[in-house]
Amino acid sequence: xxxxxxxxxxxxxxxxxxxxxxxxxxxxxxxxxxxxxxxxxxxxxxxxxxxxxxxxxxxxxxxxxxxxxxxxxxxxxxxxxxxxxxxxxxxxxxxxxxxxxxxxxxxxxxxxxxxxxxxxxxxxxxxxxxxxxxxxxxxxxxxxxxxxxxxxxxxxxxxxxxxxxxxxxxxxxxx
Amino acid sequence: xxxxxxxxxxxxxxxxxxxxxxxxxxxxxxxxxxxxxxxxxxxxxxxxxxxxxxxxxxxxxxxxxxxxxxxxxxxxxxxxxxxxxxxxxxxxxxxxxxxxxxxxxxxxxxxxxxxxxxxxxxxxxxxxxxxxxxxxxxxxxxxxxxxxxxxxxxxxxxxxxxxxxxxxxxx
Numbered sequence: 001x002x003x004x005x006x007x008x009x010x011x012x013x014x015x016x017x018x019x020x021x022x023x024x025x026x027x028x029x030x031x032x033x034x035x036x037x038x039x040x041x042x043x044x045x046x047x048x049x050x051x052x053x054x055x056x057x058x059x060x061x062x063x064x065x066x067x068x069x070x071x072x073x074x075x076x077x078x079x080x081x082x083x084x085x086x087x088x089x090x091x092x093x094x095x096x097x098x099x100x101x102x103x104x105x106x107x108x109x110x111x112x113x114x115x116x117x118x119x120x121x122x123x124x125x126x127x128x129x130x131x132x133x134x135x136x137x138x139x140x141x142x143x144x145x146x147x148x149x150x151x152x153x154x155x156x157x158x159x160x161x162x163x164x165x166x167x168x169x170x171x172x173x174x175x
Numbered sequence: 176x177x178x179x180x181x182x183x184x185x186x187x188x189x190x191x192x193x194x195x196x197x198x199x200x201x202x203x204x205x206x207x208x209x210x211x212x213x214x215x216x217x218x219x220x221x222x223x224x225x226x227x228x229x230x231x232x233x234x235x236x237x238x239x240x241x242x243x244x245x246x247x248x249x250x251x252x253x254x255x256x257x258x259x260x261x262x263x264x265x266x267x268x269x270x271x272x273x274x275x276x277x278x279x280x281x282x283x284x285x286x287x288x289x290x291x292x293x294x295x296x297x298x299x300x301x302x303x304x305x306x307x308x309x310x311x312x313x314x315x316x317x318x319x320x321x322x323x324x325x326x327x328x329x330x331x332x333x334x335x336x337x338x339x340x341x342x343x344x345x346x
Contacts, residue, residue: 054224
């Protein structure tokens, strides 16, 4: 198993590797990716996965492959995203369909928000979420993020959710 | 300096690293890249560089960064290239403008082709070249490659040059 960079109660977060390509390819070729990067063919899916891998080389951080503690199978990518051309540093999450509905997205993303502020020393972090992606809106709000309508967005149909510093985020359930 | 995988009289060929980003970006944003990795934005050029880097992770080989023997500055990228969607495995070359006119591409491409046949053990290799890229066509011909008009090409304006296999060159 590749060494974990972060661990939570149920999950390991590690750097993605070539073994994660197939799950990623299936995701970006499916309708589940319509709010993200829907890839029109395998060639495009491969190119997108290259960005996921090389983001780590170029930035020193990137999206983590998330797995359970029991095995090394990637269940989705959650982490830190700031490729060339991005406006602000982002906390992103992509969950493969078989891993949905278990709170994994929240558990991994919460650890990544803390890591962004505590370890990467980001001043702020956002999540860009497309109109209509209600599941992602709900996750952002559960994480304590709020829709920052004044922030510059990357496209007209993208909302910018801003993550408060962990010391300032609202108590869970009180929002 | 990163470890060289191949060396020639004048050159070192090594795996590309993040330090090679700026030279690649300048190339990809210029008209010199119109036949290959042309990028209409920095974001697009950065994404293309990610493809060059991660190709090594996914395939175990990829374009080499070419440098002088005594300086680690990347002068261009030359080597085996076979991303998802390519019709055939390719020997590709990209030379930054300041390195042109010195026979560097020929010297590096010969070494890379030897690696392709001797180490990677490919059955064959092609180079996809824009039909109006006369310098690249001249290099392909100097390397002994021939325009294969019956091969599947990547676009109408792209020619497929087929490299002689090891046995043909030895003959």
